[in-house]
Amino acid sequence: MEIYLPIAETPVNVFVIFAMGGAVGFVGGLLGIGGGFLLTPLLIFSGIPAAVAVATVAPQIVASSTSGAFSYFRRKAIDFKLAGVLFATGTVGSALGAWLFDTLGRTGTLDLVISLCYMIFLGTIGAIMLWEAVRSMLRSRRGEAPALRRPGQHNWIHGLPFKIRFRRSRLYVSLLPIAVLGGGIGFLGTLLGIGGGFILVPALIYLLRVPTSIVIGTSLLQTLGTMATATVLHSVGTGTVDAVLALILMIGGVIGAQFGAQMGLKLRGEVLRGLMGLLVLTVGIRFAVELVAVPRDLFSLAVLSW
């Protein structure tokens, strides 16, 4: 069944888009991530303009993080103060990201910057994740105990000034790393159409020592807020948020995530992390190939005004 997308201005097959949302939702549910970093490239590779793909994935991430956030809210596993600080700084980052998105779009370098950023971030993070998962798999095969980090351990981040207390996370930490983290993820998320959960969760655990039980709910709430802001900013800025495309993706994503989450309960932690690292790395390599390989067409068109 073909449907006409009002903002992308192109007809698409509903079932193909629905399946894409479902597949990414499944992987997201399996690995406990939003999957924006998969969905955006998938839409771009399938012919949706990069600007529309990035802007439309934002509301899709809002939907997927809302269902997750509600369930963590019922379990009281959210640090609202931490999420609030992350969100406030994330909004500043989002505004910067939306401004840059708009500017790059007008000079014809947006696609290049999106591809470059995806290649660098996904390549680096994917390689680190895969390496870490393979090492821990090898260690457990040799029967060694994994190197546990004691929660009381402090690092250089805990020596920074402007400290505030987060009761829910039992944390007394400087505002600076939180602001950098929130702002950076807001910026990247708005520019690249990713929720940033796959960066935020490890950062909160390893850098700030937020208890693992609270991290995911808090990260989901931060993602929800930042991506909601990104949706509004993109609507006002470039006007590339496609509500119809977003709706189909959301329905597919929400359903797929449920099956993925059930599957995820049956797999071991390091296997999951290994899979995720492999996936992230693959998408990064795909972008690298796209950038280096001789393009099918050296020319491209852009409509400036009408």
Place this chain on the structure above:
Amino acid sequence: MVRRLALALLAALATAAPATAETLVASVSSSRIEISSDFTGTTLVVFGVVERDARTVARPGGYDVVVVVRGPDEEVVARRKQRTFGIWVNRESERFPEAPSFYSVDSTRPLDEITSPEILSAHDLGLRYADFGRGPGQGNEPFRDALVRIRESAGLFAERAGTVTMLTPTFFQVGVPLPGTVPDGRFTVEISLFGDGALLAHNVADLAVEKTGFEDAVHVIAGEQPLLYGFVVVAMAIFAGWLGGVVFRRD
């Protein structure tokens, strides 16, 4: 645009002149096309008749008809990628201030068999001769060719010879396909009648391509009330997420 008006005027004068001239009477199957959610393309039928009277000169070579369907003009920039530090980057670019968003030419025979390149380029006929706000021959041919090629493969530009059929020596008909990706706006349908290599008559009809229904509402609100649109999309997303969480609640 001014040139096209002048042309229409000239054609009108030509048809008014006695003795040699033919009159062109033509019509379009619909003057309004609606793009709704299930729109995957349609065919616009253009038909007409060449009226002659007793004093009209004989045309043993027969008539040729050229039908141009042209969408609203837009400013388009064509960019060329170059390898820079190993990766492909957009470098040179060329602007075309009046590139049509849609342009199709149907004719009875290949255009260069119908008339001369001078006449074709004077009347914006054919992909090789149409004016995009920056005429050919200014060192921008690669970019102009790219514009034509990319739009052709997207189904937005087309040049088809032999598609206009003469059902009788004076009655012609053509079905012009409009693809699912056709842009909206005010279109023109220009019908030109040729005989012995000369333009005999010219006729212009308007065609409105409009988005309708839900898609149109979304498009209009997104354009006119972007802030409201953004908030509605966010509300929709939160509702969808909440509903999903409730329906599939496991704990």
